[in-house]
Amino acid sequence: MSIFNFTVDRTVDQSADQTATCPLHEAIEPSQPPSRFRHRWIQLFSVCCAIGVGLLPLMKPKPVLSAEQVSVTYGPFEFPLSIESLETFAETGEITGGMRFYARFLDDVALAEFQQFLQRRFEVNPFVLSQLTYSPLGEDVVRRLGDVIRTDANLNGFYALRSAMILAANDPEGLSVLGVLRQYPSYRIRISAQQLFQLRRELTKQIEYRDAAIAAIEEVATLEAANRSAIDLPALPVPGEPGPYAVTMQSLILNRDRQTLLGETIERRFRVLVYLPNGLTEPAPVVVISHGLGSTPEAFAYLGEHLATHGFVTVLPQHIGSDESRREGALTGVFSSVVTPVEFVDRPFDISYTLDELERLNETDARFQGRMNLEQVGVIGHSFGGYTALALAGANLKTQAYLRQQCETLSARLDASFVLQCTAASLPPFTFALQDERIKATIAVSPLTSLVFGPEGMGQIQTPTMIVAGSNDFIASAVQEQIHPFLWLDMSEKYLAVMVPSSHTFVDRTPPGSNPTLDAISTLLSGPAPELGQAYVRELSTAFMQTYLGNQPEYEAFLTAAYARSIEQEPLQLELIRSLTPEQLEQAFGGPPPIPFFPDMATAGASPDRSDQSGATLQTIAETGVLRAAIRVDSPPFGFVDANDQIRGYCVTLLTGLTDRLQQQLGTPVRLDISTESTRENRFAIVQDGTVQIECGPNRLRPDLEDVRFSTPFFLTGTQFLVRTTETEQINPLSNLANVRVGVVDETTAAFVRQRYPRATLVPFAENSTITTGVQALVDGTIDAMAADGILLLNAADRANLSTNDYTLLPRGPLTCAPYSLILPEDDAQWQETVDDFLVGQAGRDIRRQQFANLSSYLFLTLDYCVE
Numbered sequence: 001m002s003i004f005n006f007t008v009d010r011t012v013d014q015s016a017d018q019t020a021t022c023p024l025h026e027a028i029e030p031s032q033p034p035s036r037f038r039h040r041w042i043q044l045f046s047v048c049c050a051i052g053v054g055l056l057p058l059m060k061p062k063p064v065l066s067a068e069q070v071s072v073t074y075g076p077f078e079f080p081l082s083i084e085s086l087e088t089f090a091e092t093g094e095i096t097g098g099m100r101f102y103a104r105f106l107d108d109v110a111l112a113e114f115q116q117f118l119q120r121r122f123e124v125n126p127f128v129l130s131q132l133t134y135s136p137l138g139e140d141v142v143r144r145l146g147d148v149i150r151t152d153a154n155l156n157g158f159y160a161l162r163s164a165m166i167l168a169a170n171d172p173e174g175l176s177v178l179g180v181l182r183q184y185p186s187y188r189i190r191i192s193a194q195q196l197f198q199l200r201r202e203l204t205k206q207i208e209y210r211d212a213a214i215a216a217i218e219e220v221a222t223l224e225a226a227n228r229s230a231i232d233l234p235a236l237p238v239p240g241e242p243g244p245y246a247v248t249m250q251s252l253i254l255n256r257d258r259q260t261l262l263g264e265t266i267e268r269r270f271r272v273l274v275y276l277p278n279g280l281t282e283p284a285p286v287v288v289i290s291h292g293l294g295s296t297p298e299a300f301a302y303l304g305e306h307l308a309t310h311g312f313v314t315v316l317p318q319h320i321g322s323d324e325s326r327r328e329g330a331l332t333g334v335f336s337s338v339v340t341p342v343e344f345v346d347r348p349f350d351i352s353y354t355l356d357e358l359e360r361l362n363e364t365d366a367r368f369q370g371r372m373n374l375e376q377v378g379v380i381g382h383s384f385g386g387y388t389a390l391a392l393a394g395a396n397l398k399t400q401a402y403l404r405q406q407c408e409t410l411s412a413r414l415d416a417s418f419v420l421q422c423t424a425a426s427l428p429p430f431t432f433a434l435q436d437e438r439i440k441a442t443i444a445v446s447p448l449t450s451l452v453f454g455p456e457g458m459g460q461i462q463t464p465t466m467i468v469a470g471s472n473d474f475i476a477s478a479v480q481e482q483i484h485p486f487l488w489l490d491m492s493e494k495y496l497a498v499m500v501p502s503s504h505t506f507v508d509r510t511p512p513g514s515n516p517t518l519d520a521i522s523t524l525l526s527g528p529a530p531e532l533g534q535a536y537v538r539e540l541s542t543a544f545m546q547t548y549l550g551n552q553p554e555y556e557a558f559l560t561a562a563y564a565r566s567i568e569q570e571p572l573q574l575e576l577i578r579s580l581t582p583e584q585l586e587q588a589f590g591g592p593p594p595i596p597f598f599p600d601m602a603t604a605g606a607s608p609d610r611s612d613q614s615g616a617t618l619q620t621i622a623e624t625g626v627l628r629a630a631i632r633v634d635s636p637p638f639g640f641v642d643a644n645d646q647i648r649g650y651c652v653t654l655l656t657g658l659t660d661r662l663q664q665q666l667g668t669p670v671r672l673d674i675s676t677e678s679t680r681e682n683r684f685a686i687v688q689d690g691t692v693q694i695e696c697g698p699n700r701l702r703p704d705l706e707d708v709r710f711s712t713p714f715f716l717t718g719t720q721f722l723v724r725t726t727e728t729e730q731i732n733p734l735s736n737l738a739n740v741r742v743g744v745v746d747e748t749t750a751a752f753v754r755q756r757y758p759r760a761t762l763v764p765f766a767e768n769s770t771i772t773t774g775v776q777a778l779v780d781g782t783i784d785a786m787a788a789d790g791i792l793l794l795n796a797a798d799r800a801n802l803s804t805n806d807y808t809l810l811p812r813g814p815l816t817c818a819p820y821s822l823i824l825p826e827d828d829a830q831w832q833e834t835v836d837d838f839l840v841g842q843a844g845r846d847i848r849r850q851q852f853a854n855l856s857s858y859l860f861l862t863l864d865y866c867v868e
Contacts, residue, residue, distance in 0.1 A: 067184040072191045083181050090118035090178060121174030129169045133162045140419055148195050152188040160185050205594035210479050214471050216588035217483070217498055221575040225562040233563070234554040239542035240535060240567065243310030245277035250367055254317075256353045258864070259857035260812045261720075261794045262804055266861065272354055273297045273316040275308035276371060285376035285549045286358070287541075288315045288351050290385030292446075292508060293322045293339055293420070299510040303380070306538045312545060313372050317354045319347050322384060339384075341426040341867045344397060344452065346860070347388040348434040351379065355438060378441035378549040380541055382507050383476060384420065386447025391434040393442040393465060395449075396457040396840075400429050406451055406599075415477035421451040428817045428866040429701055431712035431836070433845045439463055441548040443541055445507050446473055450480045455488040455598050464493035464548040468537065470502030470527055484597055486580060493548070495559060496580060497540055500573040503527035507537050532572045539567060540576070617693050617831035622666045629655050630678035630686055632697030634770045636795040637851070638715075638820075639697055647674060650851045651696035654714070657847050658694075661838050680746065681767065684708055687823045694835065695823040698792060700748060709829075711822035712836045714848060716862045718814020719752055720790035722778060722797060725808045731785055733810050736760075743774040743783040752816055753787055771796045778807075785810075789818050791855075817866035 070086075072079040085097035093115055095103050103111060133142055139158075142165075146158035164183035171179055181189065237243050251273055258266035277284055287307050289300045297304075297316035304314035321343045355377060361368045381389030391397065403425035410418055442461070445468040449458060467489075469482035476482070478498065486496045499506065505525040527533070543558035557563065564576035582597040621627055631639040631651045639649040652674070659672040676692050683695050687708055698717075701710050721742070723731045731740055738759040744750040745765045753762055763783050765773050774786040775796045786793060790809055797807055822839075824832050838844050852859070 067181050067186055067189045069188045070181070070191060071188050083178065086118065086181070087178055090115060118177060121176055126166060126169035130166050133165060141416075148192055150190040150192060152186040152190065154190055157184075157186075157189070202594065206479070209589050209593045209595065210471070210477075212589035212593075213479050213483050213585055214498065214500060216584050217496070217575050217577055217580065219588070220577045220580055220584060221561040221565070224560070224577055224579075225565060228560055228562050233557050236546075236552070236554060237310065239310070239546065239555065239558050240539035242306065243277075243308075243542075245279055245309050245311055247305055247308040248276045248278055249305075250274045250276065252357075254354060254357055256350065257857055258861040260861060261790050261809055261855075261858055262812075264812060266812075268320065270318040270320045270350065271297070272318065273301065273304065274358075274368075275301075275304045275314040275316075276368070277308045277311050277313065280311060280371070283362075283371060283373035284311055284313045285373050285378065285545070286313045286315060286355075287378045287380060287545055287549070288317070288354070290317070290347065290351065290379065290381035290388040291319065291323070292381075292383030292385050292505075293343075294324060295382075295385075295508055295510055296324050299508045300380075300382070302509050302534065303507075303538060303541065307542060307545065310542050310546065311550065312378075315354060315358065317350055319343070319350055319385075319388075321346055339420060339423060340864075341423050342860070342863050343384075344387070344391075344424045344427065345432050345434065345863065347384070348391045348436070349860075351388065351392060352436045355436065375438060376440055376549055377436075377438040378443070378545050379439055380443040380445070381447065382445045383504065384448060386444035386476075387449070387452060389442050389444045390447055390449065390453065390458070390461065390465075392436045392439045393463045394435040394439075394461045395453045396460050397424065397432055397434060398452055398454055398457060399431075400425055400427050402454075403451060415474055415480060417448045417476040417481060418451060421448055424452055426867050428716065428819060428863065429703075429713065430716055430819050430863075431840050433840045437842060441545060442466070443468065443544060445537065446470060446476050446482070446504050447485075448476055448481055449485040450599070453485070458485050458488035459490045461489060462491055464544075465489055465491070466495040466497060466540065466544050468497045468507075468540070469499070470504060470506055470533075471498055471500040472502065472527055473504045475504035475525060480595060483580070483585075484595070487582060487597060494578070495544070496577050497536075497564070498575045499533050499536060500575065501527060502530075502533050502572060506530040506533035509534060529572045532569060536567070536572070536574050540564075615828065615830035617825060617828045618662075618666065618834060621662060621670060621693070622668055625669050626671050626673050627655070627659050627662060627694070628676065628692045629672060629674045630676040630683070630692045630695045631655070631674050632678050632680070632683065632695075634679075634772070635698045635792055636799060637791070640799075650715075650847075653847055653851055654844070655694070655696060657843050658835065658838050661843060662834075665834070679768070683823060687825055690825070693825065693831070698789060698818075698820050699823055701819045701821045706826070708826050709824040709832050711824060711832060712839050713819030713821045714839055714844075715791070715820040715852070716817070716859055716866060717789045717791040717820070718818050718862060718865065719749055719787060719816040720793060720814055721785040721787050721810045722775065722793045722807055723785045723810055724778075725806055727784065728808060728810060731810065733815060737785075741782075741784045743777055743786045745769050745771055745774055745788065749787050749789075756815070772800065775800050775802070790814055791858075813861055813865040815865075817862075 067083060069083065070081045072081070079098070079101060081098035081102065085095075085099040088094050088096050089099050106114065133139065139162075142161050143156065143158045146156040146161055149157045149161060151157050151160055161180075161184070163185060164180045167183040168179035169175055251271060253269055253271055255267065255269050257268050260266070287304075289297070289304055291297055291300055297318050300316055304316050307314045322339050355374055358368065358372060359374050362370065362372045362374060379389040379392050381387070403422060407418070407422035407425055410422075441464050443466045447467065467482050467486050469478040471478050473481075483496070483498075486494065503525050504527075506527050507530075508526075509530075539558070543555045546552045546555035547559060559576065561576050561578075564574045568574040585597070586592060631647060631649070633639045633641050633647055635649075637649055639647060639651045642648045655672055655674065659670050663670045676686060678686065678692075678695050678697060683697060683699065684705070684707070686692050687695050698715075699710070701713055721731065721733055731737065736759045737757040739761060740757075741761045741763050742753050742757065743763045743765060744753060750762060750764055753760060763777075765777070771786070771788050771792050774783070774788065775793070777783045778786045779800070779802070788796075793809060797804075822835060824835060849856070
């Protein structure tokens with residue numbers, strides 16, 4: 001089961017058993033010819049929205065203040081409709097009052113369907129409904145609907161709608177639209193016809209374009225099938241049938257724990273299912289399967305076991321921050337959001353960590369020893385797992401600033417995945433290198449892509465990739481999340497498979513549970529014949545992985561449009577294509593689409609464009625053969641002077657690696673010169689005046705500075721307090737720190753302490769002081785606590801030979817978020833791009849991994865605290 005098994009709007013639950021009566025459901029899964037379907041949907045959409053389509057229940061007792069009238073406004077005109085006339089029509093079919101006006105726009109069939117819709121009752125737990133409408137997705141849906149369905153004072157109807165839905169959900173007879181209208185706490189419900197028509201136009205165009213896109217894919221598949229007139233299949237095991245190998249399953253418990261700077265462990269255990277083929281004489285390639293949000297590894301055991309019978313070791317990890325516990329937690333109110341933003345980083349790292357552990361077990365554990373080829377790894381993911389698979393394959397996660405801008409300006413969409421994708425906007429401004437070089441083949445089923453990756457991110461993938469879509473997916477729109485992103489892939493070995501008319505969760509085999517509401521939603525989200533869709537995925541996955549991972553290219557014969565059509569069965573159509581162009585989609589639609597093929601790729605929130613794109617810095621380095629750099633030597637582990645008066649630390653290693661890269665890039669010898677002294681006071685000036693071309697140290701990313709550039713961050717920390725261990729009870733950073741003497745050496749930390757702890761006694765040190773000065777003051781007793789970035793405090797205490805038994809950091813995680821970046825000249829964007837490419841590339845990641853090997857879990861702990 002995937003992300004939205006517990007957070008879909010309750011209108012979905014209604015439509016589950018009223019296909020013939022809910023026009024919105026028809027819009028999603030049309031059972032009539034397209035032209036008639038669109039006409040019927042357009043007829044009913046306005047009227048249903050006017051009386052609150054998708055709002056649920058009924059409660060007979062009339063509230064003190066309740067709606068008596070629906071008023072549809074269009075400019076200066078108002079068209080009233082009493083709720084009493086709707087009730088009369090629902091009970092008897094008699095058309096009275098204002099209902100006569102609206103009835104003129106509906107034929108007899110539509111009127112009958114509308115009456116049945118008003119009569120429907122639905123059993124929904126009011127507590128569950130309350131949790132849903134208070135979740136981020138539920139709030140977003142109700143707020144958008146509130147733009148159209150407004151109060152008597154013409155305000156957004158969000159709060160009125162939510163309260164009406166929750167109150168009406170208590171009716172023992174079940175939920176109804178009329179019940180919600182009666183509970184609406186306003187005499188009159190105003191419907192903005194202009195906004196309603198605009199919403200209708202946008203959604204109608206999107207539906208028409210979706211249908212046209214599917215038609216275009218069918219046409220391309222027909223052409224591709226015709227180009228291979230005969231299906232000439234090799235004498236190989238059929239990929240859809242079980243393979244020749246018996247399978248053994250092993251269950252592992254792995255620990256990817258968080259850890260504080262002082263070594264305290266915060267446990268993070270997760271289980272991993274491993275399916276091993278028996279009887280192989282050589283190490284087998286490995287396929288990792290990543291489940292969706294709210295699901296489990298067991299939901300994909302059918303796929304893992306099948307692939308294992310064909311000679312692959314399959315690995316199914318649990319993503320503990322977004323598994324079934326998140327699904328149940330949302331219903332019981334344990335969690336305040338659908339998922340934490342850290343999961344966008346944790347999920348890919350879960351898999352990379354699992355592969356690291358399997359490499360160790362492949363050498364040391366008799367169950368696995370020599371059985372896995374961990375240089376040949378494929379990954380399959382569903383929904384949020386599809387995002388995970390693409391990130392591991394090389395798709396770059398968009399920046400926080402870009403996501404924020406896009407999420408603030410989103411227009412109406414046919415899918416709900418934007419809610420989850422916009423969660424990533426709360427990540428700190430840090431470039432996360434999520435690609436794993438071991439991944440050689442990727443399959444993403446119903447993935448989330450449009451906002452978190454965009455064309456630039458998807459264009460970074462260079463491994464063979466298959467994207468699988470369900471045509472009627474209203475959770476992750478086939479058009480916006482799979483079909484258009486297929487256009488963004490910039491390689492020849494790519495495939496697009498579309499199952500018509502599957503929805504979002506067809507590939508997930510989560511068994512029915514104890515919650516009927518969840519089970520009903522799950523059934524709706526899977527679409528028709530999910531077992532047939534799973535059979536298609538088994539076949540496609542096996543053929544794809546044998547072709548690109550198992551070194552059996554002859555299996556490519558099973559990856560053709562002709563073969564896909566040869567195995568399809570009613571009621572599920574299967575289309576598989578290798579190419580698609582914007583021109584083909586536009587021709588099928590008859591004009592420019594309502595959704596752009598390539599959305600705006602400009603990075604939001606970037607510094608104003610003051611750049612010299614000529615690459616003056618690189619040209620100077622090539623001409624002189626020297627990279628002029630400066631390093632702060634008062635900030636271990638980034639820069640310090642050892643006993644032999646040599647500069648050491650991460651910055652030295654990093655800049656040496658950058659120098660090596662420049663030699664390769666420029667094709668000329670380059671020498672690193674770090675003779676210039678850098679301090680907290682002069683670090684910006686020496687870059688601004690050209691004394692150095694790059695400065696490395698604990699430089700907090702400062703978007704407010706306009707006279708320098710900052711690289712992508714290379715470390716993440718934040719403010720903590722160093723105190724005596726004996727005083728941890730008296731000095732509590734979660735209190736107000738009244739009268740506590742707090743030492744600071746920089747204005748940024750001083751400003752934080754003033755704001756957060758106004759009752760503390762601030763003790764600023766002289767301008768040229770270092771953290772070492774403050775640590776000594778703590779030892780001398782002239783201050784009670786020293787405030788600075790935790791990583792700098794710990795290293796200063798260590799160099800002062802302070803015992804962690806006598807001094808400690810509070811609290812265990814940072815109170816602020818401080819990404820560290822390199823300082824670069826403001827007028828050379830090409831130089832910044834060169835440095836950033838090195839930092840996020842394999843060489844930069846290797847240096848970071850080696851230098852901060854014992855701090856990797858601290859970085860994730862800090863990330864947890866840094867999420868906004």
